[in-house]
Amino acid sequence: MSASGELDVAGLAGATLSRRQLLAHWNIQFRNHAAVSRVSLDLSNAGLTTVPDLAVGPIDGEIRVVRLADSDAGSVQGHPPGGATPDTHQAVDVEDLSHIVRDPLQPVDTGDTPDSGGSPDEAPGEDPVGLLPQTALRISVFSSAVGGAVSVMPDDTLPKAMSIMAERGFSQLPVLDGLGALQGVVTWASIAHMHATGREATVRNALTSEYHAVESTAYLLPVVPMIQAYGFVLVRSAAGSVTGIVTTADLADQFVAIARPFFVLGEIERRLRRCLSRVYGEDDVRQVHRDRRRRQVDQLMFGEYVRLLDDEERWKKLNWPGVDRGHFVGLLRRVKDVRNGVMHFNSGYPDDEATALLDRFVGILRGYDPDSTA
Structure with missing residues (x-):
């Protein structure tokens, strides 16, 4: 200040x-x-x-x-002028997909003209239903990509490298020199090849150059084929130092945490939209949003679903006698908050409690929307 x-x-x-x-x-x-x-x-x-x-x-x-x-x-991306990259035989420039990622400085054009005064259920910048997800994932979404890499030095003994790999369940281990520069990678396959060719059992002789390195800002999807092909990728900071490693095991472990909320929220949106569209018409929509262009439930924001249902007379139209309106609307508000966090890259992905909330809520909707197509 x-x-x-x-x-x-x-x-x-x-x-x-x-x-x-x-x-x-x-x-x-x-x-x-x-x-x-x-x-x-x-x-x-x-x-x-x-x-x-x-x-x-x-x-x-x-x-x-x-x-x-x-x-x-x-110059701040770890590339010297002229487009060269350190260790160009090892580093890979991942395709720039920024042209398909929404600029965070540009608001979404939803045609929405909120009434003055607003509502606590209308989140600022809330996107319309059906637009999940809104951001592209980067490799740094994995904690293993930025949390630091366990490594050995070229002059360390091979038994030391093998002990670390066995202890931690690693299939590969980066080899860095005293300045932190990447010298190569030791893998179980490269160790086996060293023994098969009769070379002395040293870390230097077990090095392999069959790997890829990407920057921590790289988009995830173009990197996935590299991970699948080689079993891992090394991750570098903007300055070029190794910050971590992402393996096929990381992909498997994180898939549920990353992808599942999107799928569950998508199912919640579809089922809720179907349930409400069967009951509520243009007059009901205009009671929660006076924009004349909006005449159908599926044109409402997710937060406006809360306003639509948070009214005793409109709730009765739904004819769900086994569901308490106050409890359901309270759950819906919490789901809305989780949804906004997922869509707008809040501080991470839903925790176990939020994930359980989504599961419980979609379970309620399945009871009133038994559509096998979801």
Whole structure:
């Protein structure tokens, strides 16, 4: 803060801090769409940006505030001028998919003109039903990609490397020199090949160059085929140091945590929309949203479903005598909050409690919408 108490955005240039700490400069506690938009816009107006992206990655993961010109030049991405990359025979430039990712500075055009005064059930920047997901995943979504890599040095003994691999259940181990530069990888397959060719049993002789390395800002989907083909990828920071490793086991372990909420929320939206569309018409829709362009339930925001049902007379139309309106609406509000966190890359993925909430809620809907197609 400046002496006047105003935030000195330009003074953040060159700072290295966590995403949480950066948001705290704006007195923001939670990372959501509105928060990221505000901070990104203020930084952009000051000629700054963050590397890696503020919007994606661990909330306590480190980022750097850099000048836009430096970011555009690529010097902060771990690439020297001219487009060369360190260890070009090993590093892989992953396709830039930024053109298909929504710019966090641009609001979604939903045609929504909320009434003045608003409602606590209308989340700022809430996206219409049916638009999950809104962001592309990056490799840094895996904690193993940014949490630091267990490694050995070239002059360590091979038994030491093998002991670490056996103890931790690793199939591969990065080999770094004294400066932290990547020398290669030792794998069980490379060790077997070393023995098969009669070479001395050393870490250097067991090295393999059959691996890929990507930056922590790389988009996940283009990297998946590499992980499937080689069993792993090494992950590097913007400065080029190895920050972690992502394996096929990580993909399997994280798939449920990452993908399942999207699928369950999608089913909740579809079933809820079908249930409400059978009962509520244009007059009901206009009672919760006076925009004349909206005439059907499936044109409402998810939060407006809460407003639609939080009325005793409208609730009676639903004819669900076995469900208490107050309890159901309370659950729906909580589901809405989880949904907003998932859609707007809040501080991580739903925890066990939130996941259980989604499971219970979709279970209720299945009882009143027994559509096998979901």
